[in-house]
Amino acid sequence: MEALLGRGAVLSDPDELLVYESDGLxxxxxxxxxxxFPTSAEHVSALVKLARREGIPFVARGAGTGLSGGxxxxxxxxxxxxxxxxxxxxxxxxxxxxxxxxGLVNLHLSWAVGPRGFYYAPDPSSQQAxxxxxxxxxxxxxxxxxxxxxxxxxxxxxxxxxPDGELLWLGGKTxxxxxYDLVGLFVGSxxxxxxxxxxxxxxxxxxxxxxxxxxxxxxxxxxxxxVSGIIGRGLIPAAMEMIDxxxxxxxxxxxxxxYPRDAAAALLIELDGLAxxxxxxxxxxxxxxxxxxxxxxxxxxxxxxxxxxxxxRKSAFGAFGRVSPAYMVMDGVIxxxxxxxxxxxxxxxARAHGLRVGNVFHAGDGNLHPNILYDPRKPGEEARVVAAGxxxxxxxxxxxxxxxxxHGIGLxxxxxxxxxxxxxDLACMHRVKDxxxxxxxxxxxKIFPNNKACVEVGPAYRQHPIEERGLAQRF
Amino acid sequence: MIDKLRSLxxxxxxxxxxxxxxxxxxxxxxxxxVFPGSKEEVAxxxxxxxxxxxxxxxxxxxxxxxxxxxxxxxxxxxxxRRLNRILEHExxxxxxxVETGITLGALxxxxxxxxxxxxxxxxxxxxxxxxxxxxxxxxxxxxxxYGTCRDLLxxxxxxxxxxxxxxxxxxxxxxxxxxxxxxLFVGSFGTLGVLVEATVRLRPVPDxxxxxxxSFHRLKDAGMAARAVxxxxxxxxxLELLDGGALRALGLDGGAGLLVGFDxxxxxxxxxxxxxxxxxxxxxxxxxxALDGAERDARWRSLGDLSxxxxxxxxxxxxxxxxxxxxxELMEQGATIAQKNGLRAALTAHAGVxxxxxxxxxxxxxxxxxxxxxxxxxxxxxxxxxxxxxERAPLAVKERVSVxxxxxxxxxxxxAIKERLDPGGILNPGRFVGGI
Numbered sequence: 001m002e003a004l005l006g007r008g009a010v011l012s013d014p015d016e017l018l019v020y021e022s023d024g025l026x027x028x029x030x031x032x033x034x035x036x037f038p039t040s041a042e043h044v045s046a047l048v049k050l051a052r053r054e055g056i057p058f059v060a061r062g063a064g065t066g067l068s069g070g071x072x073x074x075x076x077x078x079x080x081x082x083x084x085x086x087x088x089x090x091x092x093x094x095x096x097x098x099x100x101x102x103g104l105v106n107l108h109l110s111w112a113v114g115p116r117g118f119y120y121a122p123d124p125s126s127q128q129a130x131x132x133x134x135x136x137x138x139x140x141x142x143x144x145x146x147x148x149x150x151x152x153x154x155x156x157x158x159x160x161x162x163p164d165g166e167l168l169w170l171g172g173k174t175x176x177x178x179x180y181d182l183v184g185l186f187v188g189s190x191x192x193x194x195x196x197x198x199x200x201x202x203x204x205x206x207x208x209x210x211x212x213x214x215x216x217x218x219x220x221x222x223x224x225x226x227v228s229g230i231i232g233r234g235l236i237p238a239a240m241e242m243i244d245x246x247x248x249x250x251x252x253x254x255x256x257x258x259y260p261r262d263a264a265a266a267l268l269i270e271l272d273g274l275a276x277x278x279x280x281x282x283x284x285x286x287x288x289x290x291x292x293x294x295x296x297x298x299x300x301x302x303x304x305x306x307x308x309x310x311x312x313r314k315s316a317f318g319a320f321g322r323v324s325p326a327y328m329v330m331d332g333v334i335x336x337x338x339x340x341x342x343x344x345x346x347x348x349x350a351r352a353h354g355l356r357v358g359n360v361f362h363a364g365d366g367n368l369h370p371n372i373l374y375d376p377r378k379p380g381e382e383a384r385v386v387a388a389g390x391x392x393x394x395x396x397x398x399x400x401x402x403x404x405x406x407h408g409i410g411l412x413x414x415x416x417x418x419x420x421x422x423x424x425d426l427a428c429m430h431r432v433k434d435x436x437x438x439x440x441x442x443x444x445x446k447i448f449p450n451n452k453a454c455v456e457v458g459p460a461y462r463q464h465p466i467e468e469r470g471l472a473q474r475f
Numbered sequence: 476m477i478d479k480l481r482s483l484x485x486x487x488x489x490x491x492x493x494x495x496x497x498x499x500x501x502x503x504x505x506x507x508x509v510f511p512g513s514k515e516e517v518a519x520x521x522x523x524x525x526x527x528x529x530x531x532x533x534x535x536x537x538x539x540x541x542x543x544x545x546x547x548x549x550x551x552x553x554x555x556r557r558l559n560r561i562l563e564h565e566x567x568x569x570x571x572x573v574e575t576g577i578t579l580g581a582l583x584x585x586x587x588x589x590x591x592x593x594x595x596x597x598x599x600x601x602x603x604x605x606x607x608x609x610x611x612x613x614x615x616x617x618x619x620x621y622g623t624c625r626d627l628l629x630x631x632x633x634x635x636x637x638x639x640x641x642x643x644x645x646x647x648x649x650x651x652x653x654x655x656x657x658x659l660f661v662g663s664f665g666t667l668g669v670l671v672e673a674t675v676r677l678r679p680v681p682d683x684x685x686x687x688x689x690s691f692h693r694l695k696d697a698g699m700a701a702r703a704v705x706x707x708x709x710x711x712x713x714l715e716l717l718d719g720g721a722l723r724a725l726g727l728d729g730g731a732g733l734l735v736g737f738d739x740x741x742x743x744x745x746x747x748x749x750x751x752x753x754x755x756x757x758x759x760x761x762x763x764x765a766l767d768g769a770e771r772d773a774r775w776r777s778l779g780d781l782s783x784x785x786x787x788x789x790x791x792x793x794x795x796x797x798x799x800x801x802x803x804e805l806m807e808q809g810a811t812i813a814q815k816n817g818l819r820a821a822l823t824a825h826a827g828v829x830x831x832x833x834x835x836x837x838x839x840x841x842x843x844x845x846x847x848x849x850x851x852x853x854x855x856x857x858x859x860x861x862x863x864x865x866e867r868a869p870l871a872v873k874e875r876v877s878v879x880x881x882x883x884x885x886x887x888x889x890x891a892i893k894e895r896l897d898p899g900g901i902l903n904p905g906r907f908v909g910g911i
Contacts (some may be wrong), residue, residue: 094702095798095829139651150649152658153626168884174796174861175828176612176623176662178879179908180889184625184658188651208708228567234590234679236569273710277742333647337567365649366568402650409652420645421653428641428896429654435891447653 062134068410074445102133139188240364257312332396522638535607575606598779612662698803797861
């Protein structure tokens with residue numbers, strides 16, 4: 001591999017490999033035998049062929065911001081980092097298509113096309129760090145998916161290294177390619193169908209006008225009803241995000257974004273599009289919120305205030321660090337009309353396990369993100385978090401929802417798949433996987449219920465070597 | 476086999492012999508036509524077909540079955556018209572779950588009562604079923620803003636070739652659990668399974684909905700105008716480019732035209748109708764009119780009917796996928812090629828996404844001229860990096876021109892999927908891309 005990639009592009013020292021043992025979900029850990037850094041599709045193809053010849057599993061990795069353990073080397077082997085393949089290869093503004101490498105950071109694409117008035121619509125909260133390739137694997141969403149759709153709605157074509165090493169294109173820059181929609185299948189396949197090395201995505205023109213409204217509620221139920229009320233008035237906002245009281249307090253402690261601390265829930269509603277008619281739509285939104293009992297509704301006066309409100313929303317996960325040493329974020333989806341019931345159940349479940357939960361989520365899509373707060377140093381607490389999380393997913397499934405809206409199944413939720421899929425459903429998916437990845441070396445041990453993975457699960461807390469030697473102490 | 480089918484779905488729901496004549500496809504009569512009344516009955520029919528190795532052709536409204544290579548044998552036609560119920564419609568969720576045998580027209584009428592619609596407008600909504608639209612990935616002008624079946628289908632139930640019911644996706648608008656099976660089945664033309672239920676995302680019916688028809692002397696100008704619209708702040712819901720032949724076929728004057736749809740709240744629509752006039756006036760626009768109500772609906776309908784079965788003198792239809800910026804020039808070349816071969820042509824395109832429909836007219840058009848034109852069109856479109864498929868042509872033409880392009884390397888994955896999902900090869904065999 002060093003002959004292929006050059007020195008410095010292959011890690012095998014256990015201390016260095018440690019950096020890659022987790023993704024954003026630190027509950028799961030697995031150590032690779034090697035981490036490699038290709039710089040071209042040909043490199044990736046050669047690495048995959050080599051891994052296949054040696055019979056060792058391989059998995060692609062982007063920025064490692066995933067939240068389901070999807071890029072962990074569950075059965076050891078090779079981690080193929082795509083972080084050195086991060087170029088924007090081509091931008092065709094007239095046809096509104098960009099071709100990029102998988103390691104490109106999501107936000108960097110919008111930066112690249114921004115000066116010409118364009119942007120890339122899918123905007124996961126981690127967009128400052130996460131990569132387009134990782135977004136492809138997880139079919140990532142974000143706050144603005146309510147109006148603009150998720151990653152799959154924006155991908156036209158993919159150059160892929162297949163699990164046997166062959167390099168080929170699925171789809172392309174033109175629409176409606178002939179044959180089965182392999183692009184649609186590949187997006188969201190969590191790295192089990194191959195490794196994307198070039199990605200053709202749609203870029204959109206920035207809207208003429210954007211308006212952001214903050215609505216403050218005395219109870220979560222009222223805020224939930226406002227979500228349906230807005231939709232019921234024939235409006236599809238670009239985004240509709242809910243933040244509950246615990247989260248508001250954390251955000252205000254950390255950043256002071258102007259959310260009222262005593263509010264039970266706040267809705268951040270964004271409308272975008274033409275300037276004409278925008279005021280009328282904002283009025284409709286404000287009226288819908290008032291009708292549902294909002295105690296305060298206001299539109300951001302200027303771009304600075306709008307950015308501040310969004311900073312509060314997008315930084316919420318980080319802000320939990322203020323109130324808890326660790327948290328686990330759930331990702332269930334429910335029909336939005338079931339929001340009041342399910343949020344009530346989430347709180348009951350957390351209480352029953354003696355845990356606190358902060359909710360910050362995509363209310364318009366019904367995509368919940370209960371963040372269960374805990375302290376990994378307290379014995380048994382992590383197990384209670386996992387149990388509570390399972391119960392929450394069960395509730396989502398019971399009301400006709402899904403166990404993941406944007407984070408993926410990965411290692412974390414594979415055992416919950418039977419909550420929403422029958423054996424026949426899973427068998428059909430298995431057959432599709434077998435068509436892409438018949439030898440099973442490409443990201444094994446994920447998505448499907450199994451017990452073969454050699455993954456360490458449990459408290460992420462370990463003593464650092466200098467603690468062991470008594471040279472330092474955590475407090 | 477006929478007796479077994481009767482026992483599975485009931486005597487009145489099985490057609491045989493001369494009764495099958497409305498279901499003759501490309502000159503081949505089916506051995507039986509069955510109309511199951513539930514997905515369980517669909518499963519039973521498929522299990523029987525698998526056991527006896529009889530090919531099965533799922534049949535919705537019968538509007539898009541001509542797409543594909545001619546079948547070598549039509550075994551059982553599986554009519555889905557009895558599966559036509561709306562199972563769930565929760566307006567607050569903007570989703571509906573329906574059986575796939577419902578026609579799009581009937582579905583829209585029901586959804587409309589509650590102020591919503593499925594934002595798909597392929598031609599022939601009165602006859603086309605949702606299942607057929609999904610299986611054939613049919614789309615219309617409003618795909619410009621609202622996308623296609625792949626963007627709107629969020630969950631499905633299919634009966635597999637072995638007769639089991641498989642669900643993919645779900646009932647919520649955002650869902651990444653498991654592989655995205657709905658994407659696989661959209662546009663699979665009945666080769667992987669029989670779609671029996673679908674959950675789709677809906678949109679509110681807009682307050683206002685208008686169509687601006689603009690005329691130009693030259694297609695080149697109309698093409699530039701379409702590019703100007705795409706590059707402006709306007710957010711049209713539809714952007715159709717028509718050549719002179721298409722205008723004439725619609726009974727309209729002019730060298731080329733644009734049909735632009737605007738919908739939304741009143742202020743948005745009114746501003747856009749005015750703004751597009753300002754934008755296009757310096758770009759060679761010779762006349763424009765804003766249509767509303769019945770006039771608007773009639774214009775959209777006639778555009779959709781241009782290349783459909785209803786137009787009896789259509790000799791062949793080809794569908795191209797190219798880059799939007801290539802459209803006008805390729806359409807001009809296409810018209811020239813048809814003319815050279817002595818044929819009348821009408822070319823229209825979804826100008827924002829680069830999908831063109833090229834129709835050849837003439838009851839008496841000789842097969843040689845049609846074959847030559849289609850072959851030349853394909854050469855030109857493929858040469859420009861696009862794809863071209865014959866959507867409609869007489870058997871004599873299809874025997875000489877491939878319906879589909881020469882497939883790329885990815886066809887091996889497609890074949891592998893087909894082999895695994897339909898190991899007996901009973902679902903619409905031999906008609907799809909790469910001989911699938």
